[in-house]
Amino acid sequence: MKKILLLLFISSVACQINAQDSSHLRVSLLTCGQGDELYSVFGHTAIRITDSSKQTDIVYNYGTFDFNDPDFYVKFTRGTLDYMLSAEYFPDFMQAYVYERRTVTEQELLLTGEEKTAIREALNANLAGAARYYKYIFNYDNCTTRVRDMLMKYAGLKADRQLVPEKTTFRNMLHEYLDRGAQPWSKLGIDLLLGSRMDWKVNIAESMFLPDYLMKGVDSSVHSKNILRSKQLIHNPGNAPRKNTNMPLYAFTAIVLVVLYISSKNNSTARSITRFFDVAFFLLTGLLGCFLLFMWFGTDHKACGANYNLLWALPTNLVVAFALWKKPKWLKGYLSCCVAVYAFTLIGWYFIPQQINIAVLPIVLLMLVRSYALRK
Numbered sequence: 001m002k003k004i005l006l007l008l009f010i011s012s013v014a015c016q017i018n019a020q021d022s023s024h025l026r027v028s029l030l031t032c033g034q035g036d037e038l039y040s041v042f043g044h045t046a047i048r049i050t051d052s053s054k055q056t057d058i059v060y061n062y063g064t065f066d067f068n069d070p071d072f073y074v075k076f077t078r079g080t081l082d083y084m085l086s087a088e089y090f091p092d093f094m095q096a097y098v099y100e101r102r103t104v105t106e107q108e109l110l111l112t113g114e115e116k117t118a119i120r121e122a123l124n125a126n127l128a129g130a131a132r133y134y135k136y137i138f139n140y141d142n143c144t145t146r147v148r149d150m151l152m153k154y155a156g157l158k159a160d161r162q163l164v165p166e167k168t169t170f171r172n173m174l175h176e177y178l179d180r181g182a183q184p185w186s187k188l189g190i191d192l193l194l195g196s197r198m199d200w201k202v203n204i205a206e207s208m209f210l211p212d213y214l215m216k217g218v219d220s221s222v223h224s225k226n227i228l229r230s231k232q233l234i235h236n237p238g239n240a241p242r243k244n245t246n247m248p249l250y251a252f253t254a255i256v257l258v259v260l261y262i263s264s265k266n267n268s269t270a271r272s273i274t275r276f277f278d279v280a281f282f283l284l285t286g287l288l289g290c291f292l293l294f295m296w297f298g299t300d301h302k303a304c305g306a307n308y309n310l311l312w313a314l315p316t317n318l319v320v321a322f323a324l325w326k327k328p329k330w331l332k333g334y335l336s337c338c339v340a341v342y343a344f345t346l347i348g349w350y351f352i353p354q355q356i357n358i359a360v361l362p363i364v365l366l367m368l369v370r371s372y373a374l375r376k
Helices: 002-020 072-078 090-099 113-128 143-154 170-180 184-193 211-223 247-263 268-297 317-326 330-347 358-375
Strands: 025-032 044-051 056-065 082-089 104-109 133-135 228-235
Touching: 025 113, 025 211, 044 090, 044 113, 044 143, 044 211, 056 090, 056 143, 082 090, 082 113, 090 228, 104 211, 113 143, 143 211, 170 184, 184 247, 184 268, 184 358, 211 228, 247 268, 247 358, 268 317, 268 358, 317 330, 330 358
Parallel strands: none
Antiparallel strands: 025 044, 025 104, 044 056, 056 082, 082 133, 104 228
């Protein structure tokens, strides 16, 4: 009699489960680790949907674009390149990550049949319609935030625990990836290009704009509505940790010390070399300043706006680089302004509403010293 009751109970539970989920779907979040190249250093996010009734295993990926676009480089530079949703079979998706020796973590989501079906239908609708394409905004609309928003809308994702320390900024989060990936020169370049908007503090939802933190958000959902069924590392190449050093700071400091040493010598050779360096530094900082202005006003890259690197990379230095040879009357007044601006930048280094890369510090110091010397 007990066996019969047990069998009836198991049968009843099985019927309830089948009634709750007859979709035959398995939905999971794929989080791919960082690669060696800059484009892959922040990792990647995708959604995997397996249909046991149709024997399909599809990965939906919001991080693709058309390399064959004839205006690809122009659109990419100006921030007008369309990113798009694509779908491919799971083995094909994994092939690239196995080849690049990148980790892949899978989190199977604990969802009802209706939620799974809604996610698949939304993805297929996006795939077939105009919503397949979107304008990429680095920290607000990317391949990870698209998945985050879908999980919030259809799966009830709500990370109610702080995923990063308080007062963490977008830039702090990027630095974590760049330092871990031993990318000091890329870190410098990104800090030069991305303006003060990247120094805004993130909230819980915003912190999930990067793959690892969306994964942590799903992990932390167990404290509100649990949407995590299981988690496993499905590919682990066992890469050794990379050693990170601040090579730009060391390189720039060495250059500055050499220039200061040569400029202290009072002979014709030293003066010729120093003049060459003066022209080179004013030319390069002027060109950089013009480029930063272009990225701010000439492109759709909102993250490049309000860039306080323009305090030291003065676009007008481009004109001064050529004026140093002829020494017009207005040059002394301009150099006096440079002394004031560079001094203000150094004094207010930690009060400027943007984190300036520390490797720039010796360059600003050199520009201050040389501007003062040239003014005399």
